[in-house]
Amino acid sequence: MLRLKNVDVHYGKVHAVRRASLHVRPGEVVALIGGNGAGKTTLLTTISGLVRPSGGEVLFMDAPITRSAPERIVRAGLSHVPEGRHVFKPMSVEDNLLLGSYSRYSMQTRPRVQEDLEDVFALFPVLGERRSQAAGTLSGGEQQMLAIGRALMSRPAMLLLDEPSMGLAPQVVRDIFKLIVRLKAERGLTVLLVEQNARAALKIADRGYVLETGRIVLQGPADELLENRDVQRAYLGRDLDREE
Amino acid sequence: MYFEPEYECMSRDELAQLQLERLQSTLFRLSRNVPFYRRKFADLGFDPEEFRTLEDLKKLPFTTKADLRENYPYGMFAVPLREVVRLHSSSGTTGKAVVCGYTKNDVKRWAKLAARVLTAGGVTRDDVVQIAFNYGLFTGGFGFHYGAELLGASVIPSSSGNSRRQIQIMQDYKTTALVCTPSYALYLAGAMEDVGVNPNALDLKWGLFGAECWSEAMRGDIQERLKITATDNYGLTEIMGPGVAAECLERGGLHVNEDHFLAEVIDPHTGQPVAPGEKGELVLTTLTKEAFPMLRFRTGDLTRLIPGTCPCGRTFLRIDRILGRSDDMFTLRGVNVFPAQVEAALLTVPGIEPCYQIVLEREGALDTATVLVEASTDEYFDEIKKHQQLVLTLAKTLESIVGVSFAVKLVEKSSLYAGDACKAKRVVDNRKF
Numbered sequence: 001m002l003r004l005k006n007v008d009v010h011y012g013k014v015h016a017v018r019r020a021s022l023h024v025r026p027g028e029v030v031a032l033i034g035g036n037g038a039g040k041t042t043l044l045t046t047i048s049g050l051v052r053p054s055g056g057e058v059l060f061m062d063a064p065i066t067r068s069a070p071e072r073i074v075r076a077g078l079s080h081v082p083e084g085r086h087v088f089k090p091m092s093v094e095d096n097l098l099l100g101s102y103s104r105y106s107m108q109t110r111p112r113v114q115e116d117l118e119d120v121f122a123l124f125p126v127l128g129e130r131r132s133q134a135a136g137t138l139s140g141g142e143q144q145m146l147a148i149g150r151a152l153m154s155r156p157a158m159l160l161l162d163e164p165s166m167g168l169a170p171q172v173v174r175d176i177f178k179l180i181v182r183l184k185a186e187r188g189l190t191v192l193l194v195e196q197n198a199r200a201a202l203k204i205a206d207r208g209y210v211l212e213t214g215r216i217v218l219q220g221p222a223d224e225l226l227e228n229r230d231v232q233r234a235y236l237g238r239d240l241d242r243e244e
Numbered sequence: 245m246y247f248e249p250e251y252e253c254m255s256r257d258e259l260a261q262l263q264l265e266r267l268q269s270t271l272f273r274l275s276r277n278v279p280f281y282r283r284k285f286a287d288l289g290f291d292p293e294e295f296r297t298l299e300d301l302k303k304l305p306f307t308t309k310a311d312l313r314e315n316y317p318y319g320m321f322a323v324p325l326r327e328v329v330r331l332h333s334s335s336g337t338t339g340k341a342v343v344c345g346y347t348k349n350d351v352k353r354w355a356k357l358a359a360r361v362l363t364a365g366g367v368t369r370d371d372v373v374q375i376a377f378n379y380g381l382f383t384g385g386f387g388f389h390y391g392a393e394l395l396g397a398s399v400i401p402s403s404s405g406n407s408r409r410q411i412q413i414m415q416d417y418k419t420t421a422l423v424c425t426p427s428y429a430l431y432l433a434g435a436m437e438d439v440g441v442n443p444n445a446l447d448l449k450w451g452l453f454g455a456e457c458w459s460e461a462m463r464g465d466i467q468e469r470l471k472i473t474a475t476d477n478y479g480l481t482e483i484m485g486p487g488v489a490a491e492c493l494e495r496g497g498l499h500v501n502e503d504h505f506l507a508e509v510i511d512p513h514t515g516q517p518v519a520p521g522e523k524g525e526l527v528l529t530t531l532t533k534e535a536f537p538m539l540r541f542r543t544g545d546l547t548r549l550i551p552g553t554c555p556c557g558r559t560f561l562r563i564d565r566i567l568g569r570s571d572d573m574f575t576l577r578g579v580n581v582f583p584a585q586v587e588a589a590l591l592t593v594p595g596i597e598p599c600y601q602i603v604l605e606r607e608g609a610l611d612t613a614t615v616l617v618e619a620s621t622d623e624y625f626d627e628i629k630k631h632q633q634l635v636l637t638l639a640k641t642l643e644s645i646v647g648v649s650f651a652v653k654l655v656e657k658s659s660l661y662a663g664d665a666c667k668a669k670r671v672v673d674n675r676k677f
Contacts, residue, residue: 003261006296019293021265023258215293217272219265220532224349228534229327 001026001158001190002047002078007056009042009214016042018214019056024158029184029191031201031222033235034211040194041083043211044160047192048080049073061157074103079156083163083194085147089136093127096135096146100153113153120149123179141172148179158190159183165197173197177204198235202226210235247363247395248356251503252558259559262503264298266531271295274537277322280315281305281539301506306515306527306540309342312482317343323535333381334481334580344383344481345535351390353532357487357501358391364492364499364558365475366450367421369396374414376424376432377455378404378578383485384455388423391487397421404428404578407435414446421450425578426458426466426474430609433469443471452477454486456575457566463495476565482541483528489563497550497562504532507563508540509549512570523548525570526563544571572671574604576613579648583670586615589645595620595634599660602650606675614651615642618660625656 002024009017017039024030032040045051047058049070058066065073074080079100087096097120098105101113121128124145130138135146144164151159161180165173181204183189195201202208202222210218210231218228225231246252254262271292274281284305285292294300312320321328328345346354367373373392377384379401392399402413404424410432413419422429429451436443451466451474458476466474477490478498488505489498500507509524510517518524526543530536546569550562573582583602590600597618605612617638624631631654638652 005261005264019268019296021261021268023261023265025258215272216265217269219269220349224352227349227352229323229347 001028001061002192003057003059004043004047005057005059007043007046007058008054009039009046009051010054011042016214017046017053020211020214020216022209022216022219024190024192026157026190027184027188028206029180029193029204031198031205031208032192032194032211033196033198033201033208033225033231035234036196037213038211039214040211041162042214044080044162044192044194047073048078048160050080071103074154074156077155077157078160079151079154079158080160081147081151081162081164083166085143087135087138087143087146087150090134092132093135093138093146094131097127097150097153100150103154116153116155120152123152124149139172140168141175144168144172144176145179148176152183156189158192161191161193163194163196165195165200173200177201180204198231199226245363245366245368246558247360252360252499252560254503254559256559259502260298263506263531266503267298267301267506267529268292268295270529270531270533270537271539273322274539278320278537280311280319298506301508301529301540302517304529304540306542307538308542309482309544312342316341318345320538321345321535322533322537323347328535330386332383332386332481332485342482344484347534350484350534350536353504354387354484354487355390355394357484357504358387359395360391360501361477361487361490362388362391362395362397362421362423362452364490364556365421365452365477366473366493367392367395367397367452371420371450372398372400372418372447373421373423374400374402374410374417374419376402376404376410376422376428382578383479383481384423384578387479387485387487388452392423407432408439411436411439411441414448415441418447420447421452422448422470422472423452425455426453426462426476427456427577427606427609427611429453429466429470429474430462433466434609437469443469446471448472451475452490454478454490455578457568459565478545478563478566480543480545482536483530483538483543484533488528492554492556492558494554494556496554497564499554499558499560499562502560505530507549507561509547509563510542512542512546518548521548521551523564523567526566542570544569544573546570574602574671574673576604576611576648579646581613581646581648585646586642586650589642590615590617590638592645593634593638593641595624596638596654597657601660601669602671604671604673604675611675612651613648614653616653616655616660618657619654620657622656624654 004022007020034040046053164176205222208222208225209216275292327347329348330346332344334342375388379385451472454477463474475491479486479488489500491498506529508527512525526545526547527540529540530538546567547563597620600617603614635652642650
């Protein structure tokens with residue numbers, strides 16, 4: 001569904017992503033893990049068209065999107081949930097969600113947008129309860145749900161999720177990850193998930209890629225990465241030296 | 245039937261992407277963790293980060309068996325030893341064998357690939373699989389064992405040898421699939437005929453044979469005499485063991501598990517790729533091995549790529565059955581033997597000239613090897629006791645060093661080779677496959 005070939009990204013002279021190749025098959029949840037500053041967010045923003053790569057190729061559903069504008073990429077079915085949620089705080093929950101359908105809003109689609117809105121409220125009942133409340137008054141977990149709900153409003157085939165667990169309480173993190181599993185199982189949604197919480201991400205993912213200083217250094221089925229000692233040492237917080 | 249259809253039948257396009265991703269991360273780990281490759285890359289001025297398409301593979305260095313020997317035992321490992329959960333060794337090499345390590349993930353992946361081989365050969369979870377490969381340092385036994393268990397079949401680890409017992413097990417346990425070398429299958433067929441066991445009365449359906457060269461004629465013979473469907477499979481310790489390539493029931497060549505191994509066929513003399521479909525030496529690169537990754541390993545096995553697609557639905561390319569060796573190695577009862585090892589063994593025994601010839605014969609289904617060697621003086625022919633003692637010592641030395649037994653025949657000095665000694669053929673292979 002999504003395919004990156006030898007993607008390079010430069011910020012000025014900084015080579016932020018080096019020759020990254022990855023792919024996501026339809027219906028897969030793929031985790032992109034790595035430490036701070038490894039280039040995970042850069043890679044996601046490159047896919048969604050917010051950052052231009054200096055080299056390489058990005059294909060979405062077999063069509064090149066390397067040079068496409070972000071709004072065209074959204075229309076093609078690829079929706080980005082940014083790091084730090086970026087909900088519009090003074091606006092109501094409902095208006096935030098409606099903004100998510102902006103890419104396809106017209107008189108004809110209005111009734112369907114209304115359906116989608118109800119659909120998101122069914123998925124997140126708490127958002128329904130607070131539909132007219134200002135988004136800024138929601139808790140962190142609720143804001144994350146709102147950000148995901150907003151992305152779903154464009155009826156994407158694939159979701160790019162950037163650090164959905166950041167700054168959330170463990171119980172809320174569990175709820176968010178359960179939701180990702182549900183979206184995959186019930187709606188066949190394809191997900192590329194960037195996470196610092198590597199263990200949680202790999203547990204729900206089918207496959208994973210490990211990014212280190214802009215390079216993909218490891219890739220494979222999620223269960224193999226969970227078993228990989230390098231991954232355990234660097235990202236899963238296991239102190240193997242102390243264990244032995 | 246497939247074991248992992250999402251890979252075995254994936255589109256060539258998707259496969260190329262997967263191979264590129266896997267090779268890129270393998271190269272990165274090799275340059276970081278294996279000093280041998282780091283040096284080679286530096287010598288060649290090759291930057292693994294510049295590897296952008298599978299076409300670049302041609303720029304990479306070969307790895308030879310000699311490289312593995314020089315880095316014996318653990319020099320080629322890409323992980324520290326404490327991450328290695330299993331060690332295997334290639335069969336029958338001198339002092340410095342090749343030691344191959346597996347991480348937990350490597351062992352799991354190996355089982356999956358062996359399960360693919362078994363599935364391609366007709367085996368399902370309802371089968372009773374008798375594995376008559378040696379269980380030990382040799383990869384054949386354990387490789388198939390884990391694969392068959394993963395598949396959910398009932399596994400009989402009968403190991404090699406003791407044919408009467410193998411046949412008894414086959415009858416009593418109702419074995420439906422036999423895994424061994426093709427020559428051992430023929431030997432078992434002969435033994436059944438000797439003891440009056442009718443293969444039609446057995447439950448045998450499938451035979452998966454590998455670890456040595458065989459032919460279509462031999463397949464016909466085995467299928468006819470054991471009343472089974474026989475498939476060929478290919479693997480080698482340096483790369484993993486069984487699970488590298490295997491025939492499907494179409495029996496039109498062996499599908500290489502290309503999502504884990506890249507196969508090239510080169511001209512053994514020039515190192516350049518041969519034209520598609522031409523015969524050459526098989527070169528393999530591992531894409532997913534953690535402990536013991538190999539870059540462009542020269543297998544020494546001669547084969548060719550089979551053009552076209554297979555009606556079975558697998559998209560993986562096929563290689564022809566192994567057509568011989570690019571070096572002078574031969575396989576004797578499942579053990580790989582290099583004449584140089586035989587020479588090294590002979591040289592440790594005083595009383596002989598460094599002149600020898602190895603004659604390989606096939607008696608019934610089993611291979612025999614006779615080493616003809618020149619005695620340095622005539623006294624060994626004058627005194628029968630001395631003669632016998634020397635022959636015995638030589639035979640014992642050969643068996644302990646090479647790992648397989650040879651018959652030894654003393655010949656008079658200068659009788660083996662006329663004129664300039666020792667320029668004649670070291671190995672005479674009279675076996676008909």
